[in-house]
Amino acid sequence: MDSLYGTSLSLLTDLYELTMAYGYWKAGRGEQEAVFNLFFRKPPFKGGYALACGLEPALEFLQTLRFTDDDLAYLAELKGSDDQPLFEVAFLDYLRDMRFSCDVDAIPEGTVVFGNEPLVRIQGPILQAQIIETALLTILNFQTLIATKAARVCQSAQGEPVLEFGLRRAQGIDGGISASRAAYIGGCAATSNVLAGKRYGIPVKGTHAHSWVMSFDSEAEAFAAYARALPNNCIFLVDTYNTLEGVQHAIEAGKRLREAGHEMNGIRLDSGDLAYLSIEARRMLDEAGFPKASIVASNDLDEYLIRSLKDQDAAITVWGVGTNLVTAYDQPALGGVYKLAALRRNDGTWEPKIKLSEQTIKVNNPGRQQVRRYRNDRGFAADMIYDLDAPPAADQAPVIIDPNDITRRKRLSPETPSEELLVPVMRAGKLVYPLPSLSDVRQRAHQQLASLHPTIKRFENPHLYPVGLEEAYYQRKLDLILKMKAINT
């Protein structure tokens, strides 16, 4: 199938990536090896975690990164403030021949992740590693955000199916399609988005709109006609005129369907008091001999409303969630960033790089990093960010320090089982990672969320999962900050 992210997306970038690339090329530094990390600082929605998502499309983008003649012709037209071309022809020729040749390590999609952990680490020629920043961020920030939102919505639904209905309210075409993908990874059971279904193999599901009912003289007639046309797909939207009368009309249509050898799937509520109406509808459906009929509810739902409806013992069995999910309404962007972490010196060693900030949280972790996740018998116990070039000794009990609050420290036992979260996904620009199927990624997300303590998944003031820098690494970071401050003041 044609790919969304795999067709000449080299211009899907901010201009400054290309002007910096030109600068590196001019200075003869384009090939100097660099390391960049992509990470966010705080989980979204005031929550305690995020669900990593978007790696496969990001890899698709990297694998096919090319500057076509068409792209270069456009770049050749760009002018500086003196009305002269911004880029030399020789640089454009360099871009024409350029093939992505970096090494990429990443945390697999569907993994639970926390602030400051590199989701992706890129190592390679600085020019290449720089120009992919914007596209990587746009892909991973959005999908991680939506997968996290979906995980929260599905958590509230307590195992009942959540249908993603968001396309019509999504942020444009790719917003809609990639939100469907991320929502499925986050736990949604299906999408109404047919193109996402075709592209990604996500189950597609749906009911019908009010317009269907309004196009007939009566609701009863509308349901009967729908049942004649689609006897195997009947979920009747009952709230166009009077919801409980609508339920009665659905029951009548359901009875006729049954006589014809089919079974009504259920009803959908889309307005009014969803707790009261679902409880009444359940009673009516049960009394009429339809105990298995689903009650789908939609109408600006999110994780909080679903939780409230659950608390009210609403008899909803399927949750249709659109706008608030695919637009991540309460936090419409994840603040993921992409920062230079190290530069290769002429002698082959790495020079760690740091950006100072007034705010401690904004000081990036320097050097080439890996994340080690420790487990105990209850699930995930703590994550240690450490320096790949100076890892803690295998027999040591490492101590981790929260760089945002150095009083938060934790000693980890070397006997505690652990795994390295970043895995090699590209070497010298070639894919070295067997891409898991979407359903495997979704399954991984499910297992990962189950390994996370409920207090960390709490919506209000979640427990802070222990993530810290390995002690010696923390000390080196501190020394570097002090050195940089001394140089720059």
Ligand SMILES: Nc1ncnc2c1ncn2[C@@H]1O[C@H](COP(=O)(O)OP(=O)(O)OP(=O)(O)O)[C@@H](O)[C@H]1O
């Ligand atoms: N029992 C309930 N408890 C909490 N919130 C509810 C309950 N029932 C419905 N809601 C939510 O209240 C909000 C308003 O719903 P309501 O149907 O009153 O307004 P509306 O969306 O303007 O309706 P309409 O579609 O008829 O214009 C929706 O987000 C809905 O999901």
Ligand SMILES: O=P(O)(O)OC[C@H]1O[C@H](OP(=O)(O)OP(=O)(O)O)[C@H](O)[C@@H]1O
């Ligand atoms: O509320 P959301 O979470 O965004 O879920 C999607 C909404 O989209 C539809 O409404 P719309 O008014 O667009 O069409 P309809 O005539 O099918 O109700 C549907 O009925 C839901 O209310």
Ligand SMILES: O=C(O)c1cccnc1
């Ligand atoms: O199938 C549905 O019920 C549906 C689809 C999109 C948006 N709202 C509802």
